[in-house]
Amino acid sequence: MVSIKKIATDIGVSAATVSNALTGKGRVSEEMTARIRSRAQELGYRPNNLARALKTGQTGILGLVMPDLTNPLFPRIAQMLSIAAERRGLGILIGDSRGSADEQNEVLKRLVDRGVDGLLVVPQKGTSPEMNAVPLAIINTASDPRNTVSADHAGGGALIARHISDIGHRNVVILGGDPVSEVQQDRISGMQSAMRQEIRSSVLWGDAGVAEVAERVRAGATAVLTTSDLLALRVHSELTRAQFSVPRRVSLTGFDNMSLASVMHPTLTTVAQDVEAIADRAIEILTAMIRGQAHPDTGRTLPMRLVVRNSTSNPEI
Amino acid sequence: MVSIKKIATDIGVSAATVSNALTGKGRVSEEMTARIRSRAQELGYRPNNLARALKTGQTGILGLVMPDLTNPLFPRIAQMLSIAAERRGLGILIGDSRGSADEQNEVLKRLVDRGVDGLLVVPQKGTSPEMNAVPLAIINTASDPRNTVSADHAGGGALIARHISDIGHRNVVILGGDPVSEVQQDRISGMQSAMRQEIRSSVLWGDAGVAEVAERVRAGATAVLTTSDLLALRVHSELTRAQFSVPRRVSLTGFDNMSLASVMHPTLTTVAQDVEAIADRAIEILTAMIRGQAHPDTGRTLPMRLVVRNSTSNPEI
DNA sequence: CTGTTAGCGCTTTCAG
């Protein structure tokens, strides 16, 4: 391992000077700087981040905590965050808070112990992560008072409901996965608030809800709006089993625009988050917090985008 | 930040003694150890991993590099690795080698610069990661000579082919996503080697292959074996469009047992990797390498498991 | 059993 000292003795200057030259803190003559730089190059010098971190108190590492790494959105979020972080020279340490809120706080502590400069957390449904050792950015939904950045889930719900209304549906069923999830609640209330008076709607939840969908359709509903693409796929199975064709007999929508949405049959009308923008802003805000600055966009949401495919059409009549 | 020194002066012993007591290196009287421990507790002492790492040269952090964080298997692998790592008190720093082999090597370097003790890498298709600064474990497939641990992809292919053969199919088409992938090649050669002489089979690749499937079925094929569940879902769309019912008219299989496999309609016959075991063994082997030991299971594969669902059945006569 | 000393590799005053 070639250290700053090696370069220093090699050239015959002090370690401090090498450090200054390399980090460009000025205070060193151009010529000396050049000599130091080129020697460093030759030796293949790479700064030891640990030593630097110990001295400066900053590791350049961010912790990312997700409620369940199995969440189908995780890969995209993780990828976009890792790209956004890398662009700023930061690394990402992962943590899985699977299960309890307690576990979540444990994970936060562990990451802090490992020296992260800040934390990005997608909270466990219905919990509020606790940690004041380092800045914390929360990616959740607008109705979470501590939310730092998120997609406009309610707005997304409104988009899809308006689409369904526009093409003529007047009797719809809304299906959520878990009422504890603030995100899903927001999606649903967005749907409800966008539906005109004349639309009849009711909300179903979870497995029981999935099982009940076919019956509701039989009773007259012409569209099923779900809070996730995976849920939509399950509903599609149920409807197929019950001989209801999508979209001829029932329209069906998802949420999140996962890859399966464009690959299932029929392809799924859904609503997409701009994950890249969310990731970028999350990192942006968090780094500002780390520098001790407030960021004007804190708490603001990012618009969602309606993606119309083949699972929705006019109701028959 | 409460340091070891604080505890030392508090109690009136030296920093070294506190260190020894806390890390349980013996050499300290029971009584003193207890006093130190309880004081540490009171003060909420947490060791500074950076300082420790700088001193010992070990960070307790592993780097995980995947070719594309968007890979549908990534979440499960990442989760299982993170659990397996955590169990051993290790952290995981992520890296995305998206795109090129060059980028892959860049990422490896960056992680090493950040002080990882070892690297877990799922290589970019057809590349061999380069890094000798720290131990490296490769998760790929048996035919990769540097492979450290992986599922037995060829064995998985054999399982699925045998199933198809057992239920009476004699004319099948095999569909792969990308011939550059060693994993997919192994899956396919496993399928081929398990099919009895009397079975006619041909191999198709990529988008062109997907587009050609229906035609092959029209020409007499009664089963389509794909190398991934997502590919199977796409094929299902094509078949449905062409009015071929699954499994009545054609049987269809996937690979990997992703969550969509149990949720699509019909549910998908596929083959599952024991991701948890792979993750655990990968970490096990890597930590052995870090300790400078050889591990007997290096290079061995783990069996896959056939999951029969509703997308396969006897061919109609 | 306990303390002293030294140093991991780097940055940062403060002098020269």
Place this chain on the structure above:
DNA sequence: CTGAAAGCGCTAACAG
């Protein structure tokens, strides 16, 4: 413009 010295928090020799 450059150098000397100190120290981040911890551990590993070596003495006592």
